[in-house]
Amino acid sequence: MNPEPGMNKKTRASGADRWLLLSALLLAGFGLIMVLSSSGIMAERIYQDKYLFFKKQALFAVLGAGLMYVCSRTPRKMIYSLTYLWVTAAIGLLFICALTPLGVSAGGAKRWISLGPLSLQPLEFAKPALILYLAYFFARKQDMVKTFSVGFLPPFLLTGLLCLLLLIQPDFGGAVFLAGLLFFMCLVGGTRLGYLLLSVIFAGGAGWLLISSSPYRFKRLTAFLDPFKSAQDEGYQLVQSLYAFGSGQIFGAGLGAGKQKLFFLPEAHNDFIMAVVGEELGFVGLSLIFLVIGFLLWRGFRIALDQDDLQDRFTAYGLVLILALGFMLNLAVALGAVPPKGVPMPFVSYGGSSLLVSFICVGLLLNLSRRAR
């Protein structure tokens, strides 16, 4: 399946996509600044160290950059051959997190595994693992992909298992994210559209059941439709986020000068960091971020399109998907376009696991870009 050297004159011996690398590093650096700006006051008050979150994030940024380099240099064959190991590890981590005392509870959900001073969020690592598996599956089972038992069931069962472990935590948002990955992989991978449609209806029904069975989720959904009606309760977070964006207006309040992070906006350094960006840098600053994000995704998708090998292409595509879904879902939640779910902004939000995985995705994409076409 590998193209013969003679047939492809455009083959670049080692030309990792520098533009992708540059935009990723830009975002990560920007994220560090915003983590400091949005967490400083909170960290000072609660931990008496305003640089606490910044220092942790900086440590993970250095670790992540190292991981990125490793991922970009490791032979793909080795990564691909260990696909089942990655998947097993992801299942194991999620299992440990949800069903053993090692899982750390925060805000009523066990989403982290404690590792001394740091903690690890298995969901983040499950994303690339799932993508590697799905890419492998759709590339290898291309001939039988239209069949039900071989082409349809395995990826759905595996994703379903991961989602189930997430729902036990409970992490509804994480489950939706993985389902979204599956959906977009199936779309390109060649699953019968009929099956896909059915499964979307099925997933939608299940989702609706889950939502309507839990008053908490139901309220959050309805609050999203008119957040100002319940500004003190369910709509609080979204209202505060919109206040932040609105306060920024065109040019913003200035870096560090935001008011909403003063304990008005929950998770200001985390899932709602883009609201702080919007308030402090205004629409102008936010637009620059949109451009960097758009550029990064475009480079990523181009790497996928440039791949000749199907597994390479699906892998690249899936890795871009992780970033793209992260960017879009996070922004959509912060801007009140979809119901609130805890989705971190890749590279920007505070969180070691998310940052590491984002770097891993870009590292693998760089790896693929080097030998593209």
Added chain:
Amino acid sequence: MAGTNAKRRDSSRTKLVLVVFVFALIWAGLWFRAGWIQIYKGPLLHALASRQNLAAEFERGERGRIFDRRGNLLATSVESKSLYIRPLEIANPEQAKRRLAAILGIPAAVLDKALGSRSNFVWIKRQITDKQALAVEDLGLAGVYLTTEHNRLYPNGHLAGQVLGFVGVDGAGLEGVERAMEPRLAGGQARFVVQRDAAGRRLYLDDMGREMDIDGRDVRLTIDSHIQSAAEQALAEAVRRYEARAGVAMAVQVKSGEILALANYPFFNPNIYRDTRPELRKPRALTDVYEPGSTLKPFLFAAALEEGAISPDKIFFCENGRWRVGGRTIRDHHPHAWLPAHKVLRYSSNIGSAKIAQSIGAAAYHRYLRGLGFGEPADIGLSGESCGLLRGPEQWRTIDLATIAFGQGVGATALQLARAYLCLANKGLLVPLKLFQDPARPRPEPRRVFSQNTADRVLAMMREVVQEDGTGTRARIPGLTVAGKTGTAQKASPAGGYGDEFMSSFVGLVPGEDPELLFLVLVDEPKSNNYGGVVAAPAVRDMALKSLAYYGRLPDDPADQAPAQAGQAGPDPAQAVLAGQSEPGALVPDIRGLPVRRAMELLMRKGIVPKIKGRGMVVSGQRPVAGDRWPGAEKKGQDDVFILWVS
């Protein structure tokens, strides 16, 4: 195989492009939504956010303090807590009533009324103690609020009371320095934006402190508390001894024009301004216009010397005490026949002065009086200053020229008189008066009115007034030369013409050869005697002695060390002042249990600086005990006049 794979690659490629397109749409849609929220909805959302971030919480900065030239505190603000409720927010009125009544010790009936109010805001008690505030805070009752208020405190009681002025209930300065410096002293309020976090805490970012400085700025006066105190004692003594209506005393540094003391009697204690009559509150030295009488004569002499109309030895016929001029008769207190010019001043002859005035003419005399600042406010920066009364020379009739020569028919404030004398003391240069050291006010350049030679010659004549057999001998200080001039002006009666009321004055310059300090005393309507040389001169001497002693400049002659009032009956002025301050009859209250700060405040209002023993916040013991008389002046100078034990 290769063919189908290629086909699949192509189909996956098509679908991938489709997905890219979908994401591009989502990306553009979110970008658009961001713009819509930030730009279109921005102003509305911003206003809503501001309302929560900058909630209707406005606070007043602390009012600036007032210091004397040496940094002694003349006025300051103390913080106190006040309690108010919002009745509609109180869930359990019965419980709130019981608890508040227990803490504050106010009758339940009063609370009933407040709790039953439909109003949104009801004061329960203002200026509660720290202990009570803490107890109320601990209750944590909804609808019960504490707020911080600043109260003005003048630690020295009535010292320079009228100069300092006072602050009204709404915190705005209403008189004196408090009023004149209102924009500087006042703490900011409207412009202060309190940044609050979600928990309602005020935010201070690290060392940046307050994000905005809302405290008022301090003011420093040229007043010296010690000399002010000496002036007030001397003035009080003079006014009381001669049962006068009122009085003014001033001390000024000659070279700089800086006012060291500006005393107005009766005294005014701004701490209790509510209990005082409004006329007590005004600084007479600025607002009241007097006919200066003979204290104006040195300027006539200076003008005549400057014009070359006289020399000190030129002889004038003083008509043996009665002279008819312009249809009226003017008199001298002590009849003289022929006098040389310098003795006209020494003996303060009205007739001699009138003749000198005639020799220079109305226009020239008026020009010099204008040049000395008569008819023009001294402009020291306090409001309410009068510019005196000086008519144009074209309106002067013959008799007017004659009387204005000895200071009748012309009106001046004490400030104007002091400024004019500064000109003689400063060798003919008119130096503006100064009350504010910081902030410094723009002042006109000193202007020359007389030549140095003229000023020296008039000063020499003024030395004769005190040192020879003149009218001001009671201002003598052995071992030192004093120059001065007495004044005994008849006061115009409301009915017209002149009555039997007098205004006795004395201006002294020390040392007489090269003056450094100027002292001025005006005593309004003294009863038993009315000569300036008798009523006012001893007060100037008293002030001068105390000031020189304070500066360590008293001559070494042992005879000088005798008290100023030696051999004379009468109460010690210090005692008199203190007694006035202590409100005779009032007894020491029980201050045990009060926070130290409140106790200090209470005692300082009585003019007492207590000695504190022990460490802590609350007074546990006191001496003298409750019910005793306030410590009198006999204990003045001891540091254990009042002892507080704290724990």
